[in-house]
Amino acid sequence: MIVTFGLLFVFCAALVVVLQRHMVHDRSFSDYAVGGRSFGTWFQAMSFLNTWWPGGIMLSLTGMAVKKGVIAFYMPIYSLLTVMLMYAMARRVWIWGRDHDLRTQADMLGLRYNSRALGVATSIVGLLSLGPFLVLGFKSLGALFYEFSFGRLPMGLSVLLGVALILLRQIWTIRMGMRGLVISDLYQGILAYGGGTLLALGFIAWLMVAHGARLASLDPALLALPDAHAAQGPLYLFSLIATGVLGGWCIPSIFVRLYTADSVRSMLKAGVFSMPLSLVFSVALVLAGLLASEVPALRAQADGVWFALGREAGGSVGLGLAGIIILAATMGGADASVQSFGTQIANDIVGAFVTLSYRASIVTAKGGMVAVMAVAGWLSTLAIPNLVTIAILGYQGIIQLAVVQYGGLFWRRGNATGALVGLCAGFATAAAIELDHHGDTGWSFGLTSGLIGLGVNLALYILCAFMFAHTPAEQQRLATLFDGVPEQAVPDAQALRLRPEPVA
């Protein structure tokens, strides 16, 4: 216990030193919300990885490889495919952000559709959908403390300690906003994904040398992918991948990363340069899980196999290192969610109805973060039945933003009516199916509730686009927005702005 908790203390102390050394006072709400759009490639890359691969996902990826085999590759595949989607939309998103001082996804959608209601609705959908993931992230730290104590701490107390640690960490998230988040992401990212990759490769080597595990001798059942005759339906794997690809950039805390870059070049370079690390890291996790399935003692602990590998391969030090990597990755994800909650509450919800000064915006965002943390911290200490189901439902809900987001970015005919009607109908459809079928996809050819909802959503979006044509003024506004006509040439350029220029 001294070794594992000692490593935990060293990690946290170093993190505090990094954050304190980079403490900078913000000069505007954009500074606080998107770090003044000032971060270069490597900060962006680590920041993206930290939000994309939180600790809980690392644990579930290795666990899934042990239990279900090569289907676990669907996560690395959609994770890289979604960067392709980011590449396609990044330039327009960043330029609109720079030109109109956009800070959040809801800001961007509000601008595109010229609709405050849509901005508020998308923000609320995002917040409601992300909430369960935040609680799950907090809870996963309980498993970390439990493992670190070698089972001596009761699970309830472990969860309390995990929540206390993550709440303590949020002091810096609240004080420093996005700047603190991105800076700490670099430190946490190097440890979680650089160190995590090395550790996973070490586990693979250990499994091959100490246990003689080989890919050639894997159980054939673990090598099968759901095919046209699968019980889950023929399109099951397609649904998993498509949901991940489309949903990735619909998550507000991930989308906002597009606004922290100092240029389109930094943003795309970060996405592209993070890919090899993401590839090696995720493939190493899956291979470690697959090989671990060859060892009966590890197969029996599939859900916590990452910790079990650390403990079996390296004793206290191995367990400590495995745990620190999970902690670093979890902190990145939790911080991003908390920061995103605060910014959205101040910018998209309160700010949509009341014009907030810089100071009031900061106070509202920080207050929102404290409230969100208090509620999430409290919920994570409770035994909530079906929390994972609620989280899955949340993801099926959040991908409904895909139609509004990608339709708005790539097709100028879409309008606010279609976006709102489609979003609400898609969300309701996904929720109704999920509550009725509880994730069963056998009846729907493998299509998940989210994808079926997305179909309804898209159909209504297109229908409304043809039923309600844009007014000439709206057409001109969109032409200016999409084609980047210089503002001087447009008489009502001010109308394009979400926030009018302050009067000197």
Add this chain to the structure above:
Amino acid sequence: MTPRPAAVTLWFWLNLAVGICPLPYWMVGRSDARVMGCPIAILYCVGLLISITACLFALYRADDRRGYFVDTDPPAPGTPPATF
């Protein structure tokens, strides 16, 4: 700005199609074939991941060459602000 090279664009769309389309997964997912002992399903998934990564690098390089980023790059340090 010159257009993107057609080969890179084609590679991009091909990756997206192959990555999402269920048919290749159905084929490799029921095959017992192995290459040097490694199951074909694992080889296919890792190969696809490498192809996606390489394609994005090629795309970034091609875009850099055709000046895709120039108008949004931050001004170099010491550059006086633009005046109109």
